[in-house]
Amino acid sequence: MCLTxxxxxxxxxxxxxxxxSNQNVALSGTWKLVITLLLLLHLLAVIAEPFALFTRGANxxxxxxxxxxxxxxxxxxxxxLNHGYFFFAPNPAPSHLLECNLKSTSGEQSRLRFPDxxxxxxxxxxxxxxxxxxxxxxxxxEPITEQDVANTPKDLLNVxxxxxxxxxxVRDSMIKHLKHRYSVDSAEIFRMxxxxxxxxxxxxxxxxxxxxxxxxxxxxxxxxxxxxxxINDxINDxISGPSGAPTGSPVPEAIPGEVSKSGKxxxxxxxxxxxxxxx
Amino acid sequence: xxxxxxxxxxxxxxxxxxxxxxxxxxxxxxxxxxVIRIACGAMLVYVHTIWAIFVxxxxxxxxxxxxxxxxxxxxxxxxxxxxxxxxxxxESPILLGLHEWLAILLSAAMMxxxxxxxxxxxxxxxxxxxxxxxxxxxxGLDQVVVMLCMYLMIASCGSVYSIDALMxxxxxxxxxxxxxxxxxxxxxxxQLHLCVIYIFGGLxxxxxxMWFEGSAMWYTLVNYEYQSLDMTWLGRYPFIIxxxxxxxxxxxxxxxxxxxxxxxxxxxxxxAFFVHGGIALALGMVTFGSGMIIANFAFLExxxxxxxxxxxxxxxxxDSAQSIRRFPNGKS
Numbered sequence: 001m002c003l004t005x006x007x008x009x010x011x012x013x014x015x016x017x018x019x020x021s022n023q024n025v026a027l028s029g030t031w032k033l034v035i036t037l038l039l040l041l042h043l044l045a046v047i048a049e050p051f052a053l054f055t056r057g058a059n060x061x062x063x064x065x066x067x068x069x070x071x072x073x074x075x076x077x078x079x080x081l082n083h084g085y086f087f088f089a090p091n092p093a094p095s096h097l098l099e100c101n102l103k104s105t106s107g108e109q110s111r112l113r114f115p116d117x118x119x120x121x122x123x124x125x126x127x128x129x130x131x132x133x134x135x136x137x138x139x140x141x142e143p144i145t146e147q148d149v150a151n152t153p154k155d156l157l158n159v160x161x162x163x164x165x166x167x168x169x170v171r172d173s174m175i176k177h178l179k180h181r182y183s184v185d186s187a188e189i190f191r192m193x194x195x196x197x198x199x200x201x202x203x204x205x206x207x208x209x210x211x212x213x214x215x216x217x218x219x220x221x222x223x224x225x226x227x228x229x230x231i232n233d234x235i236n237d238x239i240s241g242p243s244g245a246p247t248g249s250p251v252p253e254a255i256p257g258e259v260s261k262s263g264k265x266x267x268x269x270x271x272x273x274x275x276x277x278x279x
Numbered sequence: 280x281x282x283x284x285x286x287x288x289x290x291x292x293x294x295x296x297x298x299x300x301x302x303x304x305x306x307x308x309x310x311x312x313x314v315i316r317i318a319c320g321a322m323l324v325y326v327h328t329i330w331a332i333f334v335x336x337x338x339x340x341x342x343x344x345x346x347x348x349x350x351x352x353x354x355x356x357x358x359x360x361x362x363x364x365x366x367x368x369x370e371s372p373i374l375l376g377l378h379e380w381l382a383i384l385l386s387a388a389m390m391x392x393x394x395x396x397x398x399x400x401x402x403x404x405x406x407x408x409x410x411x412x413x414x415x416x417x418x419g420l421d422q423v424v425v426m427l428c429m430y431l432m433i434a435s436c437g438s439v440y441s442i443d444a445l446m447x448x449x450x451x452x453x454x455x456x457x458x459x460x461x462x463x464x465x466x467x468x469x470q471l472h473l474c475v476i477y478i479f480g481g482l483x484x485x486x487x488x489m490w491f492e493g494s495a496m497w498y499t500l501v502n503y504e505y506q507s508l509d510m511t512w513l514g515r516y517p518f519i520i521x522x523x524x525x526x527x528x529x530x531x532x533x534x535x536x537x538x539x540x541x542x543x544x545x546x547x548x549x550x551a552f553f554v555h556g557g558i559a560l561a562l563g564m565v566t567f568g569s570g571m572i573i574a575n576f577a578f579l580e581x582x583x584x585x586x587x588x589x590x591x592x593x594x595x596x597x598d599s600a601q602s603i604r605r606f607p608n609g610k611s
Contacts, residue, residue, distance in 0.1 A: 077361035090487030
C-alpha cells in the first residue's frame, strides 16, 4: 500500500515536472521511485565507511554504524567507496618511511630509503612509494612473547596471529621485490618514523626538516620495558630487528627497549592518524 | 485526527516530494559535466601513464605487493573482501602493460569525448580494476577520480565539448547541449559525495586537539615528506598559523551548509580553491589538489560554465570585431 502511495505521488510529481521542464523524455513515476531507492542505497554506502570510522572508539565502532557498514560492504568495497576521509586527522602525524638494507652476493652493501624525492620522479611515483611505506606501518603489529601467548585469551590470540601474519606477508613481499628489483642476495626492511619538529626546534635550534636526528628506526617488538633495558637499535641488531624476527612466531629473545629517540615526549602526542597517508 | 491537520500533513509530504523531485529529476544542461569529464579524463591518463611506465614495480609476481599477497590482503576476514580485480591473477608484464595502455587510451577517449557513452564506463572499470590491485599505494587522488568517473558515466557528458558533438555536427559552443535528468542526477551525486567527504574530513579533525589549539597547520607544513614548497616561515606568525588551522576545520565542517545557498556558495568554493590549491602547491599533491578542485566544479551552474567556456574559446577575431562594433571610435 505504501508503495502504491509512493508511486501515485511520484506519478503526480512526474506530470508536474514535465510541464515545468523542457526536457525531451520525462521519467515516469515508477522509474523515479526505483531511481530514488537506488540513490538512497548508494548514499547509504557513501556514508557507511566514514561513519563507522568516525564513531570508532576503544570498544569498536558505534552499534548504529556497524550494521550499515556490514550490509553496504559488498557494494561499497567493490566500487571503491570504502574511505574514511580522515585527511590529516585527528592530528597531523609523523611520516613513516622504509629504510632498506641491500646486500649483494659479492658482499657489497647499500642502503635505500622509500620514499626518496631525489630518486622517485615524477611526484606521483614518489607519492605511491610514500603510501607503501605508510601502509606497512599501518599494518604493523608487534610480536608477542611465549609468556604472552600463554596468558592471552584464544580469540584475541587468533586476531593477533591474523594481523601479525598480514604484516609479515606484506613485509616479505616487499623484501622479495627489493631482491628482484636490485638483483641482490638479501634485503632487510626497517620502518622509520620521521618526527615532526616543533617551531622552537626549527627557529631557535635551526633544525632542518630533514635532519637525521628527526628520523628514528622503529623496533618491531614491544617498546615498553618491564625491567628496563638498553635502547634498541634494530638496524644494528639483526636478532631483535624487524627482519630478524622469525616469521610467524613470537620473539622470546627480543630485548624490549625504549623509543626515547623518537622524541615523542618533546612534542605533543602525534599518534593516532591512521589515514594521514591516504590523503 | 482532524481533517485540517491531515491536509497539512499531506501537503507537507507533497512539498517534500516536490522538492525531492525538483532536486533530483529536474533536467540539467551538460556543460559543467563536460568540463569535469575533460579534466577527469586528463587526470586518468596521467595516473595510468605512471602505472604503465613502472608496471612491474607495482603489479605482477615481483611487485612491491605481489599477486599472492594482494589476494591474501583481500581475503574473507580482511575487511576488504568484496573488492576484486582480475589483475590479481595476471603475471605477464606484457599483459599488465597492455592493460594500463588500454586504460590510457580509454581515458584519453573519455577526455576527448570520443564514444563517450562507451569509453567512460570502460575507463571507470579499468581504473577500478587497477585500484583494487594497487592496495597500499592509493590515496585521495584515486578516491576522487574513481568517484567522478563513476558519476560521469551515467550522464550525457559527451554531448558537448567533445568529438562526439563534432561528429554529430553540433556546434562546439554554448546552446548545443540538451538538458537531461541524468546530467542532474550525476551532478547531485558529485555534490552530495563532496559534502560527505568534507563533513567527515571536518568531524574527524574534531577528534584531535591540534586542530582546536591551532598548531595543526604548523605540523602539516613541516612534514618534510609532503612538503613541496617551504612554508615554514609562516611559523614565525602563530596568529596566521592558528587562523589558517581554525579556518580549515570550520570550512571543512560547514562546507555542506555553505555551498548550497547561492549567496554563500562563492565563499565555500573560493575556500575550496584556496585550500586545495595550497595542498597542491605546498604539500606536493598537485594531482589530489587538482582532483578536488575539479570535483568542486559540480557546484557551478552549467549556464555559467557555458558562458565561461564560450568566452575563453571564442576566436580573437570575433572578440575584436565585437569590440570594434561596440566602440567604433576605438574609445571606451
